[in-house]
Amino acid sequence: MKKLERSLSLTSVIAISIGGMLGSGIFVLPGIAAAKSGSSVWLAYLLAAICILPAALSKSELATAMPSSGGTYLYIERAFGPIFGTIAGLGLWLSLLLKSSFALVGFGAYLSVLANVSLGVTKYIAIFFLGIILLLNIFGIKKVGKVQMVIVSISLVTLALVLIFGLPNVNPEYLDPFYSHGGTGLIATVAFVYISYAGVTKVAAIAGEIKNPSKNLPRAMLLSLFIMTLIYVFVAFALVGNIPMEQLATDLHPIYTIAFINGGTTIGIITAVVGVITLISMANSGVLAASRFPFAMAMDKLLPDYMGKIHSKYLTPVTSIIVTCIVMTLVILFLDVVKIAKLASAFMVMMFISVNICVVILRETSAQWYNPSYKSPLYPFVQIFGIISGIILLIFLGLLPLLAILTIVVIGYLIYLKIGKKTARTGILRKYGHRPALYLLYKKNKKLSRETLDMSKINKSILDGQIASEAGVVIPLFGNEKSAEMLIEIGAALNKKEVTQAVNITEVPNQTFLDAVMEDNPKIHSLARRISGMARARNVKIDFEAVVTHDLSETIQELSDQTHSDWMVMGWDARAHKGLLVRNPIGWFVDHVNSDFALFRDNGVRYISKVVVALRPGRKDKNFVAIADRVCKFYKASLTLLHVVPEEMSDEDMASIENSSNMLLSKAASRSNVIVKRAKKPIESISETSAEYDLLIIGTPEKGNWQNVLFGQNKDKFADSSACSVLRLTVKG
Known part of the structure; x- marks a missing residue:
């Protein structure tokens, strides 16, 4: 399959992004925006830029x-699923065609100057x-795209000249009042001019053609x-300082007006020509x-097939283009x-709110295929600001836009029920969402699909494609483990049965064919060889398979059900897995897999000779001693x-704890001892003690506070501060 060549430099991407923003937002909008805010309209543009930054x-x-996806529509579909994909596709389509319609209205205003016709x-x-x-x-006149870059350059030069001649002529009297409708008017204007910056993210759709996209794409944006x-x-400031507000408030060609005031008729006409060319190009x-959204949705079976019709000669989405232009008319x-x-x-605010939520969902669920080379800084606070500010702006836009959004949500949902419901794709939120999100957005499927489990993708000379039906421990491998052999070895240590089942799982988005992913993968062959060597050295029976799946969670549940395993063992980075609306896959597994659950944080220890079991304060579990004894054997x-006990605990109580612990250890086959120590800070005490051991075994933590539960960003502090490797056990029996 041919791939797009990464040929676009940083300069080219910046030029494309500026071209997406330059148009009606500055050639038409400032006048009617100033009518809502007064001379503070320049501040509204500044605040709108801050709101769009997230x-x-x-x-x-x-x-x-x-990088090769279809932009915002596909991001939303992968995070939320095809229902929201349908709604998002319609919203994006409407936002772009409305912006283009606005450009054509402005084009008419500038044309009226040249042709002397009424508005x-x-x-x-x-x-x-x-x-x-x-x-x-x-x-399909492709050369128009190249001409557009020349038009953008001419427009920038024109605006630069407006500033050069306009700023020195600012009349202070025109700047009063600063707020014509108070603070609420300013916020409403921020929402009104928001569309001016919509083009800043358009370059994301061509990420597959950008050189070094992890650096150049965010830099360009x-x-x-x-x-x-x-x-x-600065142009907005120059406009309010050069044109009386009563004139500017109804002016649909303000750039012509300021050019005429400062340069006379000839300069004004030249500026009007630039305005006409710029707006028609935009x-x-x-x-x-805009026409590509209905086409892409038809290809994804979310709209009727005829919307995906391509012209036999010119290879353009003719039906989608015609429908788009009819709606614009x-x-x-x-x-x-x-x-x-x-x-x-x-519509653009709604889409950008969704984009910020997408990042939260994909980060929190830790979807295996989601591996961005660039990560937004100050997560999740940047996204939270973008979501909250977007909601505020939607409210201040008034009732009509909110009703329009609600209408599109209803229409999108009805289209999905009629056409898109047949699609087999699901969103990340449906897989890993908690009940509040699922009941709000989806009906939970009770019947699991077995089509995701496919063992036939790997060379059968090494892997037989059969899952051990009576494995005592199942160990999913995701490719990000420090040492797959060490994780499997820990699983074998927990196993009471003969066979340990290790499965390398690769999750891919629904849009990717399974057959295209892992055939004859040398990394899988290498992993199989290393695991086989470890099994011989430890004299244990390890069955290793490889799976390609569209649904990680259901595949692992299938593995657990097929093997009737006692334990599920996974690698872990000490991150919490609970959240209010979303959780990472581990949180889903803990709730849905029937077996006991072990998470292994590999801190690089390769030889385990000393094991310490640290029960969390207030937690007692005699099973832990038996499990730890099995690992030690x-x-x-x-x-x-x-x-670790409070500093104020008496010597008598400490002696009682030591005696009861010795009774627990009396049944252990391994060499054992008890340590009871006072500490003001248990986490620091356990961290210091762990330096003397190779493996720390702990239980599951108490529930986190609302902040941690909401964002799922907290670490297990006992595991995160440990100097040795950590095995965290969730015993359900």
Whole structure:
């Protein structure tokens, strides 16, 4: 399969991103935005840039994890599932076609200067040019894209000249009042101009063609956002300082007006020509981008097949292009410019809220295939700010945009029920979401699909494709273990039965064919050879298989059910696995796998001769001693039972704990002893003690506070601070 060549440099990506933002947001919007806020409109542009920053960072992360995907639509579908994928596809389609419609309305305003026609007539002229754009898109005139880069350059030069001549002529009297409608008016204006920055994330869709995307993609987004913020802020300031507010408030061609005021008729006409060319170019690129969403959804079986029809000669999505232009025609005819801008901003805000939530879901669930080369800084606080600020902006946009969003949600859901329900894809949230999220969004499937378990993808000369039906321990391997051999060895030490089952599991998104992933994988052959050598050295029976799956959680549950295992053993990084709405796969396994559960944190210890069992304060479990004794017998190691007690505990109580612990250890076959020590800080005490041992065995922790539960970011502090390797046990029996 051919791959896209990574040929785009940082400079090229910045130019493309700026091109996606430069248009109606500065050539049309500032005047009607100033009517809502007063001369503080420049501040509204600045605040809008700050509010959109989290989405830029989040989308950079998502794009480097899925560099060849279809952008925001596919990110949302993979995180939430096809229901939200359908809604997101419609929302993105509408936001882009509304923005393009807005550009055409502005195009008509600038054209009215050149052709001396009324604004009422310019609507029909705009529709005529929309017809030309439709033909250009159907015929696939690719050179238009190259011309657009020249147009962007001309537009930037024009705006630079506006600043050079406009800023020195700012009239302080025009800057009063700063707030025409108070703070609420400013916030409403922030939401109104939000759409101006929508193009900053468009480059995420071409991440597969960018050189060194983990660095260049976020840099390009941030630099282009910074550059356009400066342009928007200073141009908006120049406009309110040069044009009286009563004139600016109804001006749909403010760049022409300021050029005319400072440069006269000729300069004004030249600026109007630039405005016409820029806005028609932006409308063309908008139709190009918008029409691809219904086409992509049809390819994913979320819209009727005819929406995915391709022209036999020009190979363009002709039906999708025609439908997009028809809807744009209706928007231009029946919606005024303010409503168009509000709706465009509302749909884009909704999509960017979803993008921030996607990062939270994918980070918290730790989906195996989600491995971004760039990660958003200050997670999850950046995403939380983006979500909350987006919700506030949606509220301030007013009732009409909220009703429009609700309508699209209902339409999207109905389309999914009629067409998309047949798709077998599921989102990460459905797999690992807690009940509050699942009851809100989905009905939980009770019947597990067995189609995800496929043992036939690997060369059968090494792997026989058969799971041991009576394995005492099942050990899933995900490829990120420090030492797969050490993890399997720990599993064998816990095993009371003859066979230990190790399974290398590779999870891929639903859109990826299983057959294409792991055939004749040399890493699997190497792993099989190393595990075989370890099994001979330890004189244990290890069965090793490899699985490719679309659903990690259900595959592991299938493994547990098929083997009737006593234990499930996994590698672990000491991260907690509980969250309010989402959890990582380990949290799902703990709740759904019937066997006991062991998590092994590998701190690099390779020879285990001293084992310490540290029961958490207030926790007692006699089973732990028996389990630890089994591990010690396997390694021929000594066993220590450690109790860390409060400093104020009396000597008599300490002696009682020591006596009862010695009674527990009397049944142990290994060399054993008891340590009872006072400590003000149990975590630090256990950490210091662990330096004298090779393996620390602990139990599951108490429930975390609301903050930790909500975001799932807390570490198991006992495991995280340990100097030796850690085995954390969850005994269900």
